[in-house]
Amino acid sequence: MEVENRFITIKASIDGFPQLSDFEVKTETLSLSFGVGxxxxxxxxxxxxxxxxxxLNRMKSQSSSQTVLSFASPIIPGEAIDTYGVGRVVESDKPDFQKGDLVVGLLSWGEYTIVKEGTILNKLDPMGLPLPHHVGTLGVSGLTAYGGFFEVCKPKKGETVFVSAASGSVGCLVGQYAKLFGCYVVGCAGSQKKVDFLKEELGFDDAFNYKEETDLKSALKRYFPGGIDIYFDNVGGEMLEAAVANMNTFGRVAVCGVISEYTGNGKRAAPNMLDVLYKSITIQGFLVRNYMKLYTDFFSTTMEHLQTGKMKAPTDISWGLESVPSAFIGLFLGDNVGKKIVQIADE
Incomplete structure (x- = not known):
């Protein structure tokens, strides 16, 4: 069986802020090979x-992440870009997968994907939940939030938690896990709409618009007069510097992302290492692959929270393959609320 596949690719490496002109739609013919080997x-x-x-780190001509991890390997201009997603089997040379099966795993920014042996792909039972939930909240974003908060931050009930980029795909889940665990949670975001969303929809104790603050250290002192026990960092730069300045003794920082530095336009900043030393603060970077062992616990816990209404799964969905570049660029403009997903085709 042959299919015409349209897919999104980059024209060349991207070393600054991504632009629509950096991307293009290409077409190829895909056919599945059968047989031994x-x-x-x-x-x-x-x-x-x-x-x-x-x-974006994969799209750069050079990034330290490209040399460390196979899933962060450089994206080659002209080739399809792999990503996590949900799809439906069209044809299979493997008895585990039958035509029509829903699957979740490593797909691509395209209309079709040929999945090779050894690539992450699993049959999907939606269990009564919308399919986008399995891309974000029950997928990589959810496991990242769960592993980062419970394993890296090692929370205790009643502790104070600060989450940056709190309306994003990971931050919005971290805040909910923290609240359900019994912590006091404050998040920051880039608009009043997002601030209201965090407090009114997701149950954060408080939230603020960082763009309206002229002094982040003073702002955090205002929201955390007793200090910060846990900082879940999705931003890096000046936000990390300000958070560490307000950390309590034996505070923990989980470094999940540094989006302020991805485009190369953000002001570089570093925490005061005397604070880190004398307050015995732990700063730890982590990746979702570090916590795959938690998947069963994560999935069952999060599924229960979703089914009982204790957690929400914020998603921001665009339609159509052609919307992928603008959806991607929008991440760096702060356009999304919750997990950004593109729907490629009707279910």
Whole structure:
């Protein structure tokens, strides 16, 4: 079986702020090979695909992340860009997957994906929840939030928690986990609409618009007069510097992302290392792959929270393959509320 596949790619490496002109739609013919020794095992029609800021590091001509991890390897101009997503099997050379099966795993920014042997792909039972939930809240974003908060931050009930980029795909989940655990949670975001969303929809104890603050250290002192026990960092730069200045002794910082530095336009800043030393503060970077062992606990806990209404799964969905570049660029403009997803085709 052959299918015409349209996919999004980059024209050349991107070393600054991404522009629509950096991307293009290309077309190829895909057909699944069969037989002994075949490494192309499943042809999938993509339904929902994830849009993530870390992809920009893969698009650069050089980034330290490209040399450390296989899933962060450089994106080659002209080739399809892989990403997490949900799709439906069109054809299979593997008995585990049958035509029509819903699947979740590593797909692509395209209409179809040929999934090779060894690539992450699992049959999906939606369990009564919308398919986009399995891309974000029950997918990589959710496990990142769960592992980062419970394993890196090691929370105690009653502790104070600060979450930056709190209306983003990971931050909005961290705040909810922290509240359900019994912590006092404050988030920051880039608009009053997002601030209201955090407090009124997600149950944050408080939130503020960082763009309206002229002094981040003073702002955090105002929101945390007793100091910060846990900082879940999605931003880096000046926000990290300000948070560490307000940390309590034995405070923990989970470095999940540094979106302020991805485009190269953000002001570089670093925490006061005397604070880190004399307050015995722990600062730890982490990746979702570090906590795959938690997947079963994460999935069952989060599924229960969603089914009982204790947690919400904020999603920001665009329609159509052509919307992928603008959706991606929008991440760096702060356009999204919750997990950014593009729906490629009807379910």
């Amino acid at each position: 075949n490494k192309q095992v499943v042809l999938v029609k993509n339904l929902y695909v994830s849009i993530d800021p870390y992809q």
